[in-house]
Amino acid sequence: MKRKKIWVLVGGALLIVIIGVAATRGDKGLPVQVTDVNRETITAKVSANGKVQAVAKVDISANIMGQVTRLAVKEGDFVKKGQFIMEIDPSRSRANADSLYANVEAASTELQSAEARFNQAKADFARAETNRKAGIIAQADFEQQRTALTTATNTAQSSRRRVEQAKAELRGASVSLRYSTITAPMDGVVTARRIEQGETAVIGVQNQAGTVLVTISDMSKVEAELEVDEASIPNVKMGQNAQVRIDAYPNQVFDAVVTEVGGSPLLKVSQNEATKFKVKVQMKNPPATIKPGLSAQADIFTGSRENALAIPLQALVMREIKLKEGEKSKVGAPKEEEGVYVMEGTKTKFVPVKTGLLGELNVEITTGLNGGEKVITGPFRTLRDLKGGEVVRVEKARKSGTPGDDRKAN
Numbered sequence: 001m002k003r004k005k006i007w008v009l010v011g012g013a014l015l016i017v018i019i020g021v022a023a024t025r026g027d028k029g030l031p032v033q034v035t036d037v038n039r040e041t042i043t044a045k046v047s048a049n050g051k052v053q054a055v056a057k058v059d060i061s062a063n064i065m066g067q068v069t070r071l072a073v074k075e076g077d078f079v080k081k082g083q084f085i086m087e088i089d090p091s092r093s094r095a096n097a098d099s100l101y102a103n104v105e106a107a108s109t110e111l112q113s114a115e116a117r118f119n120q121a122k123a124d125f126a127r128a129e130t131n132r133k134a135g136i137i138a139q140a141d142f143e144q145q146r147t148a149l150t151t152a153t154n155t156a157q158s159s160r161r162r163v164e165q166a167k168a169e170l171r172g173a174s175v176s177l178r179y180s181t182i183t184a185p186m187d188g189v190v191t192a193r194r195i196e197q198g199e200t201a202v203i204g205v206q207n208q209a210g211t212v213l214v215t216i217s218d219m220s221k222v223e224a225e226l227e228v229d230e231a232s233i234p235n236v237k238m239g240q241n242a243q244v245r246i247d248a249y250p251n252q253v254f255d256a257v258v259t260e261v262g263g264s265p266l267l268k269v270s271q272n273e274a275t276k277f278k279v280k281v282q283m284k285n286p287p288a289t290i291k292p293g294l295s296a297q298a299d300i301f302t303g304s305r306e307n308a309l310a311i312p313l314q315a316l317v318m319r320e321i322k323l324k325e326g327e328k329s330k331v332g333a334p335k336e337e338e339g340v341y342v343m344e345g346t347k348t349k350f351v352p353v354k355t356g357l358l359g360e361l362n363v364e365i366t367t368g369l370n371g372g373e374k375v376i377t378g379p380f381r382t383l384r385d386l387k388g389g390e391v392v393r394v395e396k397a398r399k400s401g402t403p404g405d406d407r408k409a410n
């Protein structure tokens with residue numbers, strides 16, 4: 001009797017285990033995470049890094065060679081247009097100008113004498129012409145007076161040209177003399193000074209800039225010069241709004257607007273470097289203490305759409321296009337199509353889609369979905385291996401960093 005009770009108890013336990021296993025097996029299918037396709041506002045943006053600089057700046061270089069004899073500014077000084085900056089030794093230029101001024105004086109004196117001789121020759125020829133008509137002088141004497149007038153005319157013309165040449169040389173020397181004194185070409189701040197008093201300033205040679213002595217920047221108008229990759233540059237347009245973050249000013253965001261979009265790529269340092277284009281965004285509210293050269297990051301807002309049909313980015317997959325039996329792939333036709341896997345009942349189905357604006361975490365769907373569908377968003381390994389038609393079940397998404405999170409492991 002006791003043995004029969006034992007078998008009954010064992011049989012009951014086995015039955016409970018079998019029922020539990022059956023219940024567990026009833027929860028069949030691949031575990032997936034899903035989300036409903038809804039409508040929301042999507043904002044597309046392009047992010048890039050760069051440096052802060054003044055919208056207007058002037059690099060002052062030397063136009064004459066010489067030693068810096070006076071230097072009146074240092075970095076950080078505010079200067080007004082026309083204010084004295086520095087002097088390059090003017091002694092040689094001044095001596096040259098004095099010499100050429102003397103040449104002008106000598107040429108002018110020579111011209112006065114030549115014009116006097118011309119006037120005299122002109123008067124003598126007029127008398128000779130009258131006397132010749134009256135038969136008073138011989139033809140030979142008349143021709144002699146004509147020759148004297150021609151010679152005096154040519155001499156006077158040559159003297160005038162020498163005076164003009166001497167004056168032109170003097171003007172050139174005067175310009176060189178003025179180059180020895182350098183003044184501020186605009187209002188601004190001295191943001192760089194690369195020379196000291198007593199050093200020698202040199203002139204640039206062909207295809208090579210001369211020594212930049214001082215840089216003056218108007219820091220009331222500031223921009224960030226960015227490097228945007230070639231995949232994003234088609235979306236960047238003049239006048240688009242942007243937000244700039246500067247490392248030196250943490251937790252602050254500065255509004256900006258796109259003012260320049262480069263039409264040619266920047267020079268590459270190496271062949272492996274990505275192709276990038278220059279984009280400038282002018283800041284609307286720069287801080288008063290901002291400096292050129294500070295590192296900056298910017299988000300350029302390239303588009304926005306309200307009430308757009310959107311899905312998470314991780315739901316998008318690329319699948320090889322399956323050709324029908326006997327169908328051949330066309331030359332140049334795409335070999336992959338973009339789409340999502342949706343749940344229909346307990347099974348998966350691939351739906352091709354076309355995308356629009358790309359947001360930070362989501363993407364607009366322009367065709368393929370109507371809203372309300374349940375799209376599969378993960379886990380990544382499962383989504384990667386789906387083919388369509390698999391039986392799945394919905395599970396709650398694991399928190400990032402928890403054991404078993406295959407996205408982190410991958």
